[in-house]
Amino acid sequence: MMVNFEEYVQKYRLFIIAGIILLAVGMIALMGKKEETVPQQAAKAEDHRGITVLNYHKIDNTFHSLSVRPEDFEKQMQWLKQHGYHSITPDQLYEFVTNGVELPDNPVMITFDDGYIDNYTNAYPIMKKYGFVGTIFVVTSFLEKYPNYLTWNQARELEDNGFCIESHTNTHKSMTEASDDQIMEELTTSKAMIKEKLGKESGFIAYPTGSYNLHIAQLVKNAGYKAGFTIKYDAVSRGSNVYALERVPIFHTEDTNRDFLERVLYLPLMNKDGWIKK
Ligand SMILES: [Zn+2]
Numbered sequence: 001m002m003v004n005f006e007e008y009v010q011k012y013r014l015f016i017i018a019g020i021i022l023l024a025v026g027m028i029a030l031m032g033k034k035e036e037t038v039p040q041q042a043a044k045a046e047d048h049r050g051i052t053v054l055n056y057h058k059i060d061n062t063f064h065s066l067s068v069r070p071e072d073f074e075k076q077m078q079w080l081k082q083h084g085y086h087s088i089t090p091d092q093l094y095e096f097v098t099n100g101v102e103l104p105d106n107p108v109m110i111t112f113d114d115g116y117i118d119n120y121t122n123a124y125p126i127m128k129k130y131g132f133v134g135t136i137f138v139v140t141s142f143l144e145k146y147p148n149y150l151t152w153n154q155a156r157e158l159e160d161n162g163f164c165i166e167s168h169t170n171t172h173k174s175m176t177e178a179s180d181d182q183i184m185e186e187l188t189t190s191k192a193m194i195k196e197k198l199g200k201e202s203g204f205i206a207y208p209t210g211s212y213n214l215h216i217a218q219l220v221k222n223a224g225y226k227a228g229f230t231i232k233y234d235a236v237s238r239g240s241n242v243y244a245l246e247r248v249p250i251f252h253t254e255d256t257n258r259d260f261l262e263r264v265l266y267l268p269l270m271n272k273d274g275w276i277k278k
Helices: 005-032 038-049 070-082 090-099 118-129 152-160 180-198 214-222 256-265 267-272
Strands: 052-056 107-114 135-138 164-167 204-206 227-229
Touching: 052 256, 070 118, 070 256, 090 107, 090 164, 090 227, 107 118, 118 152, 135 152, 135 204, 152 164, 152 180, 164 180, 180 214, 256 267
Parallel strands: 052 107, 107 135, 135 164, 164 204, 204 227
Antiparallel strands: none
16 A cells, blocks of 8 residues: 555654654753863772872972972962862871771872972962962981071971971981981981971881882881882872872973873873883
8 A cells, every 4th residue: 555755744743753852852962961071080080090199309490300390380289279189188198098087079199309498489389379288208407408408497387387297318318228227217317307396296208219118118117107108100099008108200391281180180091001200
């Protein structure tokens, strides 16, 4: 039997209308679906990648790989602020790793090694502007000995404003090349100096150049430190060894801010694929 077009439309009218409605609903749903924002992506990444601990040295304009320019540093802090990051202290990180204590959303720990004066003159005002605190691992014998290092008064002011001053040994001796006695001397003298000058018990150490081994970690524990920080391109997680906490160095490179973003956003990928130090 021949069915002409009109009869066909009559017969299947309801199906055709239902089809058009479904198509329209689908299109509206597609148009309404927003792109995921970077903080949403970052929050998702946070679930499985743990906590990023950034490691800086100098914040100044000298052309050196360990010197991040203040304008670059400001862009990095601004980016962290705009994307909802909250800076945490070493105690907060320690409590997270050992006792599972919750951290604020998008936590990041911002650390500096050696105790350069530009941490106070350049980094501190920028961080204050964005509401961040940092942790400075100082080489205790360098303070008030060399002009490009912090003074104890500056260290105290930083402490009073939420920063943490912790140990980076007393003379920056490489621990993997020192005797046990020398290591203990470095550990106990720097701890005593921080106690004397700042009236606090330093519970944290950053190994000079990140070099450590299990024996050194044991000595650090014996000297009364709660945790130690190394350099490793990975995030801190609940499974991290508290005497070998991972930190990601931020260097001055040909494209410092791009490298910063890569490290903050894609840390797990870098680690998985074997990240090459730039
Ligand atoms: Zn150092």
